[in-house]
Amino acid sequence: MEEERAARPAWGRWQRGDGGRGLPWRSTVLIAVIVMVGTGFAARNQPGRETLDVLGRALLLLGAAPLLFRHRRPVPVVFGVAAVTLGYLAAGYPYGPVFGLVGVACFAAVVHGHRTAAWALGLLWAGHLLLSHWLYRWLPPAVDGPAPWGQELPAAAFAVAVLAASETVRVRREQRAQLRADRAAAERRRADEERLRIARELHDVLAHSISVINVQAGAGLALLDSDPEQARTALKTIKAASKEALGEVRQVLDTLRTPGDAPRAPAPGLDRLPELVEQAAATGLAVTVATTGPRTALPPGADLAAFRIVQEALTNVVRHSGSRTAAVRIAYGSGRLELTVDDEGPATGTEAGGSGNGLAGMRERAAALGGGIEAGARPDGGFRVHASLPLRTEETS
CATH class of the missing domain: 3.30.565.10 (Histidine kinase-like ATPase, C-terminal domain)
Structure with a gap:
């Protein structure tokens, strides 16, 4: 499996993404549609903001497009989406589901173990504070005033909720992965123990029986001419020992063919x-x-x-x-x-x-x-x- 993965061409890895995961086309398109439609509805209740024109919609699409790679490059994606969102807000366009783009990107990054993605939310919130309470004087729309401080509480709650949800999912994924690893290790351990048990059984059965056969074969050869009757007795012993060895070896092999079944004959x-x-x-x-x-x-x-x-x-x-x-x-x-x-x-x-x-x-x-x-x-x-x-x-x- 590792050799096949290493031999996979670069275009195949690009097509499927990191970890064998394909690019999330459907979910990204769905998120983009929700953001576009939702922002259009939200703009109706924000007459003081800039009209959502072609540039504004282009910025929304530009913020959604990097989400295609949120599983492959989660940290650059979350910071990129946060930068585009700040640009969108600095241009004076309406508030709305645009913050969800950063939430999705941050969620994907934290779930993949990149906690530094939390800084993207922090930078977005700090940038929003600068835009809405200081830089608004020099930015569109021209009639815009300072934002009420009360709206910062929902923004902070949104950031905390995204981080808490993503951290919870990350911990559960790691726990499931650890459980799978523990089960796999236990399976390997049981397989190793079973191999050792079978090796001991075969060694003990064959070592004893073949030792008897070896001694009797030597005695039979030595007595073949001088005492044929004693040589016959040695051959009978060889036959009995080999028959017993075959039976016990067959019993051990039966446990390999039908794992979990009870042995057909009682153990000695x-x-x-x-x-x-x-x-x-x-x-x-x-x-x-x-x-x-x-x-x-x-x-x-x-x-x-x-x-x-x-x-x-x-x-x-x-x-x-x-x-x-x-x-x-x-x-x-x-x-x-x-x-x-x-x-x-x-x-x-x-x-x-x-x-x-x-x-x-x-x-x-x-x-x-x-x-x-x-x-x-x-x-x-x-x-x-x-x-x-x-x-x-x-x-x-």
């Missing part, structure tokens, strides 16, 4: 922990699970986060640890869930083909719930991942 939780243990066993990793505290129903978000954290921790053991055992401890506490995954190590130090985002994804999941992750080497050479997740159980919510 700690109730599927035995499946993780079985998949890990297929890779040669023996996993023990210990649970302490009264088990409570977990909110779906916390249940999914807990499952993915344990899944990623076990995946990292398969990838990066020389240990063939891992221990998972789940502690249900008062409003908290503590997860600990330990392996005996040592780290293999070999390239496992991961993306390096596993720990970052776990931390993001925990932080989204208000919890935290601690991960690091143990003094005995093993590795520990500890997650603390605050909970609001169904009984206490």
Whole structure:
């Protein structure tokens, strides 16, 4: 969009005006007609003023013409219209809707954020004071006398009303613009959060399943000739892991195709922990699970986060640890869930083909719930991942 706007030719910008707004032909013509007709009627009740001749009507049109550009160049327009209006009054022509020209120009300028336009009204009022109370001696009409001071009060009230109305509209426009900007920022933030969530889901699903597939493929190749039956078992594990990965990836993609709809399958939780243990066993990793505290129903978000954290921790053991055992401890506490995954190590130090985002994804999941992750080497050479997740159980919510 920005490139298209920059590439728009100059005549196109002239035709539409600033901000993509076209020149206000209709409203300007309407204002000019009102001023011309209204001044003609007003002149009937002002016999002491000059007759509204061709020059007077030309000055009225000259004051209305700049309003075409009140959205493009509001400050020059309002000062220009004020100068023409003063010239019209100095020539002795009748009072009337001519002041509305300055009011419209000032309104447009202030609404666009140019408060200096208020000076145009002030200068017009000061000029009118000079014309009607001092310079009238040397200006037409010849029989004109000083204007009554009482007429200055309506003029001042008119100026204050124009400024108050334009300032009110300006503030409301800025508030609406701010609301639109806030909504757009919120939409972008939600989109970013959704992208991060989907990225975490895909990473966790694919990292775990592909790690299982990689280990089993290596075992199958090694045993293909010496132990065909064991190689067949490895292929079956590969088939099962790939089928599960495809199903979960399809579920994530379904949420992209139909945003806002409920997922077709329930999100995984700690109730599927035995499946993780079985998949890990297929890779040669023996996993023990210990649970302490009264088990409570977990909110779906916390249940999914807990499952993915344990899944990623076990995946990292398969990838990066020389240990063939891992221990998972789940502690249900008062409003908290503590997860600990330990392996005996040592780290293999070999390239496992991961993306390096596993720990970052776990931390993001925990932080989204208000919890935290601690991960690091143990003094005995093993590795520990500890997650603390605050909970609001169904009984206490």
